[in-house]
Amino acid sequence: MKRSTRLLTVTALLASALTVSASAAELHVLNWKGYGADEPWAIEAFEKATGHKVVNDFFNSEQEMLTKLRTNPGLYDVVMINAAFTGQAIDENLIQPIDTSKIPNAADISAEKAQSPMLNRDGKTFGVPWVWGLTALAINDKSFDTPPTSISVMWDEARKGRVIIRDDAVEAIQFGAIASGQNINDIKDMEAVKAKLTSLMPQIRTFWSSENDWNQMVASNQIDVGTYWSGSADRAKTQFKLPVSLVIPEEGAVAWLDAFSVPVGSDNVEGAEAFINYMIDPEFYVEWVTKVGAPVSANDKALAALPEDSFNRAVMGSPEVAKRIQFQAPITDEQRESYLAVWQELKVNVK
Amino acid sequence: MTSAQAARKGIRPALPLLAPAYLWLTVAIFLPLSAMAFFSFMTDLPMAGREWSLTLKNYAAFFSTSLYLTLLWSSLRLGLEVTAWCLVIGFPAAYVLAKVLKGRAREAIFLLVILPFWSNGLVRIFSWAMVLREGGILDTALNAVLPFTVSIDLMYSYPAVIIGLVHSYVPYMVLTCYLTLQAIDDSLIEAARSLGASRRQVLRRLILPLAMPGIVAGAVLIFVPVVGSFMEPRILGGRTGTFYGTVIEDQFVAVFNWPLGAALSFILLAVVLLILAASAPILRRAQQ
Known part of the structure; x- marks a missing residue:
């Protein structure tokens, strides 16, 4: 029993040692592939504006995402989590509270999503809503x-x-x-x-x-x-x-509601906040929708920046659709x- | 000098040669495997402050539903079928390589047999996906040649899994059979023929028994990994691609239930070892 615990500790230490040796300005982002955070034009713009170098990693299921967080403590700085799973990540001490005052765009997120009980616990915010x-x-x-x-x-x-x-x-x-x-x-x-x-x-x-x-x-x-x-x-x-x-x-x-969180042990929290702020920015969102296609932003200002007849504004936002859908x-x-x-x-x- | 001294003398100079291999085996195989064996008896992984204790419930889970038994049975059937096809395809090829072709031609064919080994497994599977689907390469090619239209759509089916696996594993059978077939002295075959044995008799009474060690080695090399395979069934099998191996993979990757995944793996290991042990006497008799 002791031996296996020691083994795990050694592995964890090795993993974190490797992370520390990486440049401090590196920003490790964990998300679905092809889901906004890995768009080349977006990364280029973000890197130019902030100087943080983005390193993307991907998952194919929420369970795989949680597995990656558990087995690589300290590796990731930003992780995209379906809000239905945020609670589990908090319970397992995988993610840390976020200071939303350092994320200017967070003020424009619709209140009902920002204050979702799935993302907040004991008055602390663990997830910043991104899109739904x-x-x-x-x-x-x-x-x-x-x-x-x-x-x-x-x-x-x-x-x-x-x-x-x-x-x-x-x-x-x-x-x-x-x-x-x-x-x-x-x-x-x-x-x-x-x-x-x-x-x-x-x-x-x-x-x-x-x-x-x-x-x-x-x-x-x-x-x-x-x-x-x-x-x-x-x-x-x-x-x-x-x-x-x-x-x-x-x-x-x-x-479903997708939100960004900061994993426990992140060594670039400041970069993570900058990245989350950029991801919920109206400018990024409009470009993402027009160039690539995207879900509905949780940021009211970002949504308002879309043309009035766009699918994400006209159909997804319509009260008739709102009546039919069930949030996870x-x-x-x-x-x-x-x-x-x-x-x-x-x-x-x-x- | 006594024999014991001789043996000691024999082993001491060999130690530096043996040490790296045994050290590697200990570190790379024994430690992770024993960690996995230990995990299989745990309720949860000791990560992120999770509570855990020792339990047998992971092994009990196997017997609690018919699900795993059904899956294990279908995986064993898959292993048998793939091994059989590899034998049917691989043995004649090995025979031609060993006894008919000589020189350059042999080298060229040998290269073709080994070629699948040199390509990445995933690439091989996705190439098959392109060939097998409706409107894919096989479908288009056949319709271009045949006067009537046929619709070939093997993708996402059991045959597709068999085809993909046979392609991946047939080189093992060719190589092991080739080695034993090559060792058969040609004069033995000539002697049998001159004493009046028909070609069929030569094959049945001479070549097959002498090649049996190669066939057995090839069959074991193929059967064991195929029973636990998950990549080919998942990609080529579609909705019919759920096997024992894919369920183990699900436990590790999709639901993070390492203890159950480990327990299922060790049950598979035990079943495979049992099958090999049970078939050992039969195989030994066949070799005599």
Whole structure:
């Protein structure tokens, strides 16, 4: 027991020694790939303005992000966390409180998001809201004359073998909850969710895990419809010129809030604050939306800087959509494990 | 000089030669593996101040549902099928290399066999993805040649996983069989032929038994890693690509349940060792 603890300590020390030896002006950012923080033009502008050198690292799932934080203490300076997971990161002492007074743009974030109980604890702020968006459906425009309005398109016999969903237990179960007309944060009838997903399995071509997977499936015309993130669908259309459109089904969609946090042990907190400030800046946001495509900014001023008819302002901001969407709440470890068990069982029984 | 002295004398000069390898094995394999074995008995990882204690529940989890057994069975079946295909494809190739081709031609073919070893595994898999999908290279090529239209769409299916794995592992079979086949004296085959044995009899009574050590070595080298494979099933298998190896990977990467992942890995190790031990007498008899 002692030995393994010592081993872990030595590994941790080695890891931190390596980090210290790196230049102090380096800023290690952990985020999804292709999700704003690694845009070359943005990094160039930020580096020129502040002198901090940005080093990007990526994850493919929230669990992988938490794993990377746990196994590399002191390596990262900024991490992007889905607000539903921020609480877990606080509990595990992975992230530290942020002094929002050092982040000027934080004052423009809509109050309801900035003060979200998911990001604040004991009067301290652990996450600065960045963008929010939906896990809804996206379609391959080539396969539809008129875009579908109902989630039932995923079960349409005509789409058999041309449907894709993400290989993520929580996302799959919550999708099943919406399809069976339930509250995603309080699933009462798990059997109905299971039945829904079981009947979906034969429709599925494969599972996706990163944006790149999804876009390649459309580029090679292998799918008609699938679950997708609103910002990613926008990016597929704007940046990659793919025939992709977002559909917010009448049954509803899962909404999430992404926020920036500063990991415990960061040796460049000042750089982290500057980076977060830059990421929520209206100027960066407008450029991100027009050049690349992005989810909806949590910064009111940034959103107001978009053209009035833009998708993120007109559709995502409309009260009609607001009524349909359900914001993701934190999930306990027990829930996550039970979701994973259900999901694995579904995947195994497909054979 | 007694034999013991001779042995001591033999080992002492060899020590400097042995030390690096054993030191490396101890540091690189034994320590991490024993750490993993220890993790498999823990409730949680001792990180970020998490509480933990010793438990058997990770091993119990394997037996608590039929899920893992089903997966283990399908992975073992996958291992058997891939090994069988590697034998069917690899043995004739090895025979031709060892007994038919000579000189330059042999070198050239040998190079082609080894080539997959030199390319990155992920690159190989993604190349197969391009070939196998509908509208991919195989589909387009066949439709360009054939007078009627066929739709070849093997991507994201069980056959795709088999194809990808066989491609990755067939060189092992070719190499091990080649070594034993090459050692067979040609005059033995000539003698058998001149005594009236048919080609089939020569193959069955002479070549196959003599090549058996190579076949067995190749089969073991292929079977063991294929049972635990996760990259090929995940990328090529699509919705049918859930195997024992992918579930272990999920435990480590997706849900950060290292203890359960470690326990599942050691169960796999135990099952594979059991299978090898059980088949040892049969294989030994086959070699005689």
